Amino acid sequence: MPEYRLALLGFGNVGRALARLLLRKRTALLEQYGITFTVTGIATGRHGMAIDPGGLDIERACQWVERGENLQQLSRLTSLADSFAFIRHCPADVLFENSPVSYRDGQPAVDHIRLALQRGMHAVTANKGPVVHAYHELTELAQAVGRKFYFESTVMDGAPIFSLFRSALPAAHLTSIHGILNSTTNLILNRMEQGESFEQAVAYAQSTGITETDPSGDIDGWDAAIKVSALVTVLMGAPLKPAQVKRQGIRHLTPADIAHARQQGKRWKLVCSAQRTPDGILAQVAPEMVAQDSPMYLVDGTTSIVQFESDVLGKLSIIEADPGPHTTAYGLLADFINAVREDG
């Protein structure tokens, strides 16, 4: 195998976790897969960009950004106009796209990935936007140029969901999906069960840093709807936009509702679901009272779960506990390994 040249576009918590995971796994990649690599470019939002065809010092770049210094001083190329100039000028075989994205149209990630593929790079992202807004276009482009567009980390972080169906569940025809895919709402519902008001629980979730300053994307079910949309689009083969997902958040749930569920031995969960019906795929996000016979019942806090029903297996559930930037980074690394080992 050649030495793979990697470009990192986006160098926040996830980008740096990926950089350090690459360093930690350097020997394993060589020994287990014959893969060697060098990072030829890093682009940040607020700390400049650096390109060095001979390879950048990854740990140094992490430290500089963490100290608030500009990466430009590490670069062999002088001032790059923007992220597109970065992609055009960085000699790379793989682009890791983890820049801030608009959920409305998936930009600029969609354009970044399109350009990278056009320039012959594999494109790997943890951004959901490009999957829900441009999965078919980008996948077809990737096929046309003999490269991969992979995005394992977009749903349930590094837990293998997309690669599971791509590689480990061949010829399975998925009939339904159920899951808890949004951590913030799950945590809020847990806190309400412990006696907090909705407002107190939201404030707690914000204090832990897992939710945005404006938590409405979580609370109103948008984040969950985007994930359902990604799962349906890719795994059920039916393009589905987040706005097409029937969506209800948890804003109206009261302590009385919580108590009512408990009396019945149930718990409120914000459940994502998608089901094949004679009229097409019915996808929704809504609070549900989950009973004890469901594996969703015990899924607490930031843990997430997805349950698949197919024509070949009974119910197959995947649960991921303890997520974080490091597990998102692992999904990106796994995509890189899978993309390049399929080269051969």
Place this chain on the structure above:
Amino acid sequence: MPEYRLALLGFGNVGRALARLLLRKRTALLEQYGITFTVTGIATGRHGMAIDPGGLDIERACQWVERGENLQQLSRLTSLADSFAFIRHCPADVLFENSPVSYRDGQPAVDHIRLALQRGMHAVTANKGPVVHAYHELTELAQAVGRKFYFESTVMDGAPIFSLFRSALPAAHLTSIHGILNSTTNLILNRMEQGESFEQAVAYAQSTGITETDPSGDIDGWDAAIKVSALVTVLMGAPLKPAQVKRQGIRHLTPADIAHARQQGKRWKLVCSAQRTPDGILAQVAPEMVAQDSPMYLVDGTTSIVQFESDVLGKLSIIEADPGPHTTAYGLLADFINAVREDG
């Protein structure tokens, strides 16, 4: 891709479920993977064997065996001495090995698989014996002849466990495994929680057909130990025989023990575990009182669960509900597809 010639050695519930699944998935295999196949040989334990290089009528073979008729009349070859003669004379690219096996030494499945690989076939099995007794030998032989030795269905039926690590979790270093992998004991413990005595619960499990006439292999933890041994051998890269697994069954558990657990809000489960320690891998099967914060708490009846901890993800759990011969058959089909699509 060529047309793959398949030989089915073992034609009981699982073998026939595989045969019918192959028929049902014929179009999908062609459309999704370009795979076409013909079944050139079927060998049964008590209903003879048939080989036809031009292809056997699969549904007819199923029906004949179900009516108790001998397959010999479907064969183009006259009397074959035994299963080894079947492998030697059947023109095939893939052997599905599902014959009755001795857990003591994995025979005759080990010898069947060795012969098939030597004759250039991929070998796929739902038998655990060859994995725990000859994984390294058979895998090295398969590599030497450019074929695959796959066995997805040996643990948790068709749920993707081995292929998950092979393909979807690259470069993950597994540090521990926990799970409930034996259905019979799980069902017995459920019944005891509902007030039955141990003997009543065993009789119930036997009446459902999920356990053997002699249930001691389940009750004393041997089946679970064999599965732990397979997982450790393959996924942790450390050969481990079932006898090396510290093993304690559920025979000594009393209704008082069950009540005691319930008082603490816990449930008894026969837990399989393996953990890397400074002194090597510690593997055991033992009844444990499982608390509500474990995803194992809700795993009932024939449902099984395995939880993996690794250096790259938090706890990743896989739960399979509703297993049966059809899910075992799917694991065999998935192995076949994965083996031949990796042919390149």
